Amino acid sequence: MRILHTESSKGWGGQENRTLNELITMRARGHELAVLSRPGARIIERAKEAGFQTFAIDMRGAVDLPNILRLRSVIKFFRPDVINTHSGRDTQLAGMAAHMLWNRPRIVRTRHLALPITSKFTYSILPDHVVTVSRFVEHFLAASGVPRSKITTVPTGVDFARYDRTSIAGNLRQELGLPTEALLVGTIAILRVKKGHNEILDAVPLILKRFPNAHFIFAGDGPQTENLKKRIATEGLGDHVHMLGLRRDVTNILASLDVFVLPTHQEALGTAFIEAGAMSLPVVATNVDGVPEVVQDGVTGLLVPLQNGLAVAEAINRLLADPICRESMGKNAAEFVRRAFSREVMAQGMEQLYMRLLEVR
Template identity: 85%
Template sequence: MRILHTESSTGWGGQENRTINELVSMRDRGHELAVLSRPGARILERAKELGFPTFAVDMRGAIDLPNILRLRGVIKRFGADIVNTHSGRDTQLAGMAAHTLFRRPRIVRTRHLALPITSKFTYSVLPDHVVTVSKFVENFLVASGVPRERITTVPTGVDFARYDRASMAGHLREELGVSADTLLVGTVAILRVKKGHNEILDAVPAVLQRFPTAHFVFAGDGPQTANLTRRIAVEGLGDRVHMLGLRRDVTNILASLDVFVLPTHQEALGTAFIEAGAMGLPVVATDVDGVPEVVQDGRTGLLVPLQDGAAVAEAICRLLADPVYRESMGRNAAEFVRRVFSREVMAQGMEQLYKRLLERR
């Protein structure tokens, strides 16, 4: 099959990461894949690095006739059997472009987010089928009026070949200039309000009261970078909370941590929890949306109430206080995510769906 992925977002996050993993795993299964996005999009850069054909089209708005024609040209030139769209704008533009072609490709809309939909048209009319990353998102769309028979859930898959705690010690402590036995708590996520970094900062004083030598790290960048940096300075936490910025060495960071924490306010599934679990880390997460599909409370991590810094602190302290407990939980997490959220399982699910749609054509 020839599969073209479209993405109108220029940033980098969980949905772009999933798309890249699908590209690689489907190529491994013998299919031809390409990526189309806006000029300067990070997903184009990553796809090029991995040897995939890429196309840049500036999708300026929902009704953009010149770029619909450009998208039509790319779809036709690539000879796409499947067009998999990932955000609202590219779904509208690429979907309309694909519909103008004779013997058109099948159109799949992948829904990555647990947010209200802005256009039912882009779920019930334009695409032939919708893929959701979790059962929570599937149920959310059904409640919004999208027929369940038009939806298939294919959980996000991760390349676990990169996540081997036994062969990776992690050198973040050396980078920070702290001792080898320092307790390290951290997160890897875009710096947005809804990722819950402020709740982590709410928890820091209580954790330091019980574990005065502990350190915290935030890996990632985003719109809250300046606000979080300012708060850390104002509260005098600069020597214990380290802003690492956007990092490409995520596995090194995870391998260095004792506990992974992300008290997100909304999460369709939570790739960050899958990656942390793959590295054998217990997690502290919020009991919201699709997170319980990834984090088994009391077995692979601890779930806390939404926007509750005190509960975050209590959960972190519970894990830091008992090395045997957290290591056991980390082993459970590694076994669970590798069984359910592998890249190969995701690719198999997507391949079966694509074939089914093409057979109907």
């Protein structure tokens, strides 16, 4: 099959990471793939590095006739069997461009978010089918009026070949000049309010009272960068909270940690929890949306109430105080995520859906 992925977001997060994993794994299964996004988008940069054909169009708005025509030209040039869209704007533009063609490709929209939908048109009318990354999102869309017959859940998959803790240095302590006995608690996520970094900062003083050798790692960038830096400085936490910015060495960071924490306010599924589990890390997460589909409370990690810094501190303290519990939960997490969330399982699910839609055509 020939598959064109479209994305109107210029940033890099869980949905772009999933898209790249789909590209790589579907290519290995013999399909031809390309990416269309906006100029300067990180998905184009990463796709080019991986050897995929890319197209750049400035998708300025939902009703943008010149760019709809440009999209139609790309579709006619690449001749995809399937267009897989990933955000609202590219779904509208690519969907309208495809519907202008006589023998049009099938249109699949992947819904990555656990948020209210803003346009039922981009779920029920434009696409032929909607893919959700978790059962929670599937139920959410169905409750919002999208026909359940048009929805399929294909959980996000991860390339587990990259997550072998025995072969990764995990040298973050050396990089930061910390002693080998320092306890590292970290998160890797875009710096947005809803990712819960402020709840981690709420918890830091409570944890340091019990574990003065604990250090906290924030990897990622985003709109809250300056606000978080200011709070860390104001509260005198700079010696124990380390902001690393956007990093490519995710596995090295994870291999350095003792506990992974992400008290997110909303999460469709949570690729970060899958990656942490793959590195045999116990996690502290909020009991919200699709997170319980990835984190098994008391088995692979600990689930805490939403926006509760005290609960985050108590959960982290519990894990830091019990190395045996940390090791057991980490082992359980690795076994669970490798069974349920491999990118091969994800690619097989997407491939079966595409083929079913093409058979109907």
